[in-house]
Amino acid sequence: MFHTALTSADLIFLAKGAGMTILVTAISVFIGTLLGIVFGVLRGQLGPIWFAPVTFVLDIFRSVPLLIQLVLANAFVGMVLRLHISGLTVACMVLSLYTAAYCTEIVRGGIHAVPATTRRAARSLGMSWLQDMRYIVLPLATRIALPSWIGLALGVMKDSALVYVVQVTELLKSTQILITRLQEPLFLLLICGAFYFIISFPLARFGGYLEKRWSND
C-alpha cells in the first residue's frame, strides 16, 4: 500500500509556490510582450541598421543562459548599484527582458507576414500609419504570431523555475524544499509536474480556442 508523509499543509505550500510561478510568469510575459511589440514595430520601421544596437542587446538576452543572467543581474543590482531590490523584482526584470528578446522576433515576423498589398489598400483609403498598424497590421500579425507567442509564454513559465537563484520560492523550489524534508523525490516531482500541467493547460487550450475561432473568419 502506498504511503506518504505529505500533508495538506505541504500541498498548500506547493500551491503557494505555484502561485509565485504564475505571478512571475504573468508579470514577465505581460511586460515582455509589451516591450516585444514596441521593439518589433520599431525594428520594422527603423530597419535592421538603425535598430542594430537594440538587436545586439536583445541577442545577449537570447544567447546567454537565463541562469547566468539572473545571477549576474542580482549581483549587479546588489553589489554595483547597491540597490535593495527584492529577488522577485530582479527575477521579473530579467525574465521580462528575456521574454521581450524572443517576443520582438515573433512580432517582427508577424508584421512582416502581413501582405504589403493589404497595407497599401489600407493607406489608399486615407488611413494614417498608426491607423493601419492599429486596425489592420497588429490584428492580422496577432493571428499569425499567436502560436509562437503561446509557445514563448509556456517556455517562460517553465524557465521561471530558475528564479530560485535570486531567492524566489516558486513551484520547483517549493518542491525541492519538500523533497529535502520528506525524502520522496519521485512522488513530489510528480505532483510538481501536475501543478505545472494545471497552470499550462488552460493557456495552451485558450491559444487553441483563439486559433480555431480566427480560422473561421
Added chain:
Amino acid sequence: MIEIQNVHKSFGQLEVLKGIDLTVQKGEVVTVIGGSGSGKSTLLTCINGLEPIDKGRILVDGTEVHAKSTNLNKLRQKIGIVFQQWNAFPHLTVLENVTLAPRKVLGMGKAEAEAIAEKQLKHVGLGEKLSTYPTRLSGGQQQRMAIARALAMSPDYMLFDEVTSALDPQLVGEVLETLKMLAEEGMTMICVTHEMAFARDVSDRVAYFHKGIMAEIGVPEQLFNDPQHPETRKFLASVR
C-alpha cells in the same frame, strides 16, 4: 480634375514612366491600355500618392499630390483606388471592411457608416453578405466588396488597376458590370484594363501606353478603328 504633367518615375535603373501628360476632367472615364510593363499601373499608384515620382507633377483639384505640404491621407479620401488583388481585410466582416475607413478616417458614427456601407454593398450586389468574412466570398465578390469599400469614402475620383485580371473568366462580367454602372452614374474614373470591349463601351477616351510613354490617346472609335501610332496598331492586332 486630375492633371498629370510630364511625370517621370523610375524603379532603380528602370524608367517606367517617361514624361506622361494627361488631363482627366470631372465626370470623364479614361481607360488606359497597353502591354505589361508599360507603366499603366504605376501611373495610378502615383496619382494616389502611394508611389513618389521623380519629375513632373500631378494635381488633383489643384492640389499637388507629391508636394511636401500636401496631407496625403486627406487627399486619398477623394481618390479611391481598387487594385488587381482586392486586398480584403480578412479579419473583418464584409460590413466591417467597408465601414472601417469611414469610421476611423472620416470619424463617422457607427450607424451612419453602416448605413452608407449597406447602401454601397447593395449597390454592388453584396447586400446579402454583410456579416460574411471575405475568405468565404468568391474573387468577384471580394473585388466588388473592394469597390464598395472605396466608394464608401465618397471619393470624387476612382482609379481601377486591372481589377479583373486576377479573376476567373466567369467572374469578370460581374465586376465589369459594376464599373459600367459607376461610369453611367457619372463617376470620374481612370481604368487600367486589358478588357478591350469594356474600354470601347465605357470610355470617353482611351490611352495607349507603350514602354513608359503615352503613345496615343483618343476617343474609343478613333483609337480602336483608326489607331495612328504603329505600336497601338501592333498592340490592338495582338489582342484581337
